[in-house]
Amino acid sequence: MRVYDTKSIRNVAYVGHGASGKTTLVDALAFVAGSSRRHGSIVEGTTLTDYSPDEVERQHSIGLGLGYAEWMDTKINMIDTPGFLDFLGEAITGLYASDAAVVVLSGTGGVEVGTEKVWEICDTLHLPRLLFVSLMDKEHADFERVFADVKEHLSPKVLPVEIPVGDGPDFHGIINLFSGKAHMYTPGTKTGEYEEVDIPEAYQERFAKYNELLTETVAATDDRLIERYLEGEPIAREEVIATMKRAILEGEIVPLFVGSATLTYGMRALLTKMVELFPSPAEVTPPADAKLLGRVFKTMSEPHVGDVSFFRMYRGSIKNGDTVYNAEHNVIEKLNHLSVQQGKERYEVAELAEGDIGSVAKLKDTHTNDTFCSQDHPVELPDIPFPEPVATSAVSVSKRGEEDKLASGLHKLHEEDPTFHFEYSSELGQTLIHGMGERHFEILLKRLERKFGVSAELVRPRVPYRETIKARGEGQGKHKKQSGGRGQFGDCWIRLVPLPHGSGYEFKNSIVGGVIPSKFVPAVDRGIQESAVRGVVAGYPMVDFSAECYDGSYHSVDSNEMSFKMAGILAYRNVAPQCKPILLEPLADVDVWVPDDVMGDVMGDLSGRRGQILGTEPDGRLVKISAIVPEAELYKYSTTLHSLTHGRGTFRKKFHGYVEAPPEVAAKVAEESKAETAKAS
Ligand SMILES: Nc1nc2c(ncn2[C@@H]2O[C@H](COP(=O)(O)OP(=O)(O)OP(=O)(O)O)[C@@H](O)[C@H]2O)c(=O)[nH]1
Numbered sequence: 001m002r003v004y005d006t007k008s009i010r011n012v013a014y015v016g017h018g019a020s021g022k023t024t025l026v027d028a029l030a031f032v033a034g035s036s037r038r039h040g041s042i043v044e045g046t047t048l049t050d051y052s053p054d055e056v057e058r059q060h061s062i063g064l065g066l067g068y069a070e071w072m073d074t075k076i077n078m079i080d081t082p083g084f085l086d087f088l089g090e091a092i093t094g095l096y097a098s099d100a101a102v103v104v105l106s107g108t109g110g111v112e113v114g115t116e117k118v119w120e121i122c123d124t125l126h127l128p129r130l131l132f133v134s135l136m137d138k139e140h141a142d143f144e145r146v147f148a149d150v151k152e153h154l155s156p157k158v159l160p161v162e163i164p165v166g167d168g169p170d171f172h173g174i175i176n177l178f179s180g181k182a183h184m185y186t187p188g189t190k191t192g193e194y195e196e197v198d199i200p201e202a203y204q205e206r207f208a209k210y211n212e213l214l215t216e217t218v219a220a221t222d223d224r225l226i227e228r229y230l231e232g233e234p235i236a237r238e239e240v241i242a243t244m245k246r247a248i249l250e251g252e253i254v255p256l257f258v259g260s261a262t263l264t265y266g267m268r269a270l271l272t273k274m275v276e277l278f279p280s281p282a283e284v285t286p287p288a289d290a291k292l293l294g295r296v297f298k299t300m301s302e303p304h305v306g307d308v309s310f311f312r313m314y315r316g317s318i319k320n321g322d323t324v325y326n327a328e329h330n331v332i333e334k335l336n337h338l339s340v341q342q343g344k345e346r347y348e349v350a351e352l353a354e355g356d357i358g359s360v361a362k363l364k365d366t367h368t369n370d371t372f373c374s375q376d377h378p379v380e381l382p383d384i385p386f387p388e389p390v391a392t393s394a395v396s397v398s399k400r401g402e403e404d405k406l407a408s409g410l411h412k413l414h415e416e417d418p419t420f421h422f423e424y425s426s427e428l429g430q431t432l433i434h435g436m437g438e439r440h441f442e443i444l445l446k447r448l449e450r451k452f453g454v455s456a457e458l459v460r461p462r463v464p465y466r467e468t469i470k471a472r473g474e475g476q477g478k479h480k481k482q483s484g485g486r487g488q489f490g491d492c493w494i495r496l497v498p499l500p501h502g503s504g505y506e507f508k509n510s511i512v513g514g515v516i517p518s519k520f521v522p523a524v525d526r527g528i529q530e531s532a533v534r535g536v537v538a539g540y541p542m543v544d545f546s547a548e549c550y551d552g553s554y555h556s557v558d559s560n561e562m563s564f565k566m567a568g569i570l571a572y573r574n575v576a577p578q579c580k581p582i583l584l585e586p587l588a589d590v591d592v593w594v595p596d597d598v599m600g601d602v603m604g605d606l607s608g609r610r611g612q613i614l615g616t617e618p619d620g621r622l623v624k625i626s627a628i629v630p631e632a633e634l635y636k637y638s639t640t641l642h643s644l645t646h647g648r649g650t651f652r653k654k655f656h657g658y659v660e661a662p663p664e665v666a667a668k669v670a671e672e673s674k675a676e677t678a679k680a681s
């Protein structure tokens with residue numbers, strides 16, 4: 001692999017809605033450029049970047065993949081990203097590592113939820129981008145509809161540079177609006193061979209319309225050009241390209257191209273335009289100022305290799321065997337076997353120029369989001385903002401005794417995938433995992449099994465119910481054992497009083513005249529607290545009440561701390577049931593974004609989950625529904641939402657607070673808790 005200088009590099013992410021054709025496109029570009037030997041296919045599981053067993057099996061991308069196409073003496077680094085929102089973190093990190101994006105649309109689907117999501121991220125990053133409408137050969141592909149859709153829903157700045165000859169199965173050529181020529185493809189050729197011809201008669205009118213739009217729009221971004229354009233002067237291709245490049249960089253124009261990756265139609269033009277219109281790393285401001293600067297944007301653990309880190313250099317070039325400094329972990333890393341990725345293949349390189357993307361294996365203590373720099377000028381780049389998890393589940397190991405293995409496997413998975421988190425909840429007695437959805441969880445568990453040999457399954461997380469009391473009450477707790485030897489004696493009177501929400505627990509010592517010696521009173525408190533951990537309704541922690549110890553008695557020989565703690569426990573058990581104890585259930589604030597046409601179904605479903613709809617409001621193309629829903633009803637909600645909205649809905653939830661559970665819910669929870677206790681004993 002030759003070394004490309006900075007000016008001859010392009011770093012491009014391929015983003016878009018699921019199944020819009022990104023992976024097939026990246027594969028076709030590398031193949032047509034001659035940089036990869038095989039024209040792969042999703043159906044056969046042979047594409048360049050969808051090579052993991054899960055991706056082959058499911059026929060969609062899960063993690064980002066790296067490849068490159070060498071074209072016009074330039075190396076185009078290509079980052080293929082998954083479109084499913086469960087894996088949005090991969091698209092985000094791919095965009096962070098790039099200097100430009102190809103937003104892929106399918107000729108049949110047009111603008112979809114996933115397209116809008118990645119578009120927003122490109123906007124935040126001010127990434128220059130172009131649109132590629134793929135699958136133009138597919139039945140029902142419709143260029144005019146996709147173009148109108150983009151103009152209305154994505155950006156009014158979209159500008160077709162190419163238009164198709166024939167839509168759907170009749171698609172057989174592409175008209176270039178710059179050159180005024182048509183490329184007519186020869187069906188069945190391997191790398192999209194075509195004949196360049198004059199524009200067919202039937203397309204003259206359409207060409208004239210789009211050509212005028214192109215020239216006008218480009219000229220409008222440049223005052224001098226517009227003058228010459230108005231005076232009817234012809235404008236040279238080089239000038240248009242240069243103007244267009246600047247306009248793309250500034251986000252004034254988003255050019256649109258068409259083709260079919262399966263048939264390799266339109267690949268050469270797209271390769272050329274990426275070289276001509278996208279900036280090289282030399283034209284982009286690095287995220288910080290330093291002599292040496294790079295970032296690890298992805299870590300994967302590969303069987304037989306160990307951890308492989310993908311990184312992007314921003315400043316400075318590096319040679320095979322160089323050392324870099326990781327300031328986050330204060331470690332010096334040696335970059336052995338410096339490589340570039342072509343899908344799953346790793347090709348060693350002698351050097352990577354400033355701005356290039358590469359991979360390296362077996363770093364000591366470097367993880368996703370870490371910065372490479374030099375020790376005399378340490379830098380830590382701000383973290384890539386990965387999306388917050390939206391789904392939670394519990395996991396349990398299939399084989400007893402593998403809990404430790406589970407924990408270390410989950411830890412590795414978190415290092416590979418920052419959108420995945422886990423914790424052990426001692427309150428629930430379960431390991432909880434947090435991520436982007438059930439699809440995400442399924443993939444993670446498969447990976448856990450394959451890579452770390454632990455088999456685990458998803459289980460319903462227990463709901464962290466609470467209990468409280470609604471009325472005050474008082475009574476005695478007396479612990480007495482005085483048969484033979486040294487006895488035990490503790491006796492207390494307590495009063496339980498409800499406190500406002502969120503107050504927790506308070507203890508009040510109102511003992512006067514030493515009826516309980518002061519050294520024993522704290523033991524009463526401990527006894528009450530200990531038993532309140534398992535409340536009297538359904539065994540959940542009781543909160544928001546005060547306990548006052550106001551009377552009691554003691555025995556000069558037999559009383560001790562243990563006895564008074566027992567008295568506290570007995571008093572609680574005696575008094576709490578009289579205080580109108582209730583079950584509290586956690587509620588969540590839920591915001592759901594869905595298309596208009598399924599709003600009724602989604603609201604109906606939320607009501608069915610005992611949700612209270614607070615309101616709806618338009619938000620872009622979608623409607624935002626705000627609701628308060630009991631946590632217990634939200635297990636696997638993302639799966640339901642996915643099927644109700646055909647993948648177009650998204651949601652966010654956060655903890656709202658606790659309220660009294662309806663009596664039938666409380667009864668059911670108490671029943672379940674009783675059954676569980678019976679099973680355990
Ligand atoms: N007819 C036709 N089918 C295509 C074309 N490109 C992709 N496909 C098919 O469309 C489906 C999705 O293609 P992918 O390349 O996996 O799409 P993707 O955007 O990478 O999908 P995700 O990774 O899930 O986001 C596959 O079945 C492809 O074979 C095309 O140009 N023409």
Ligand SMILES: [Mg+2]
Pocket residue numbers: 022023024050060061080081082083
């Ligand atoms: Mg893909």
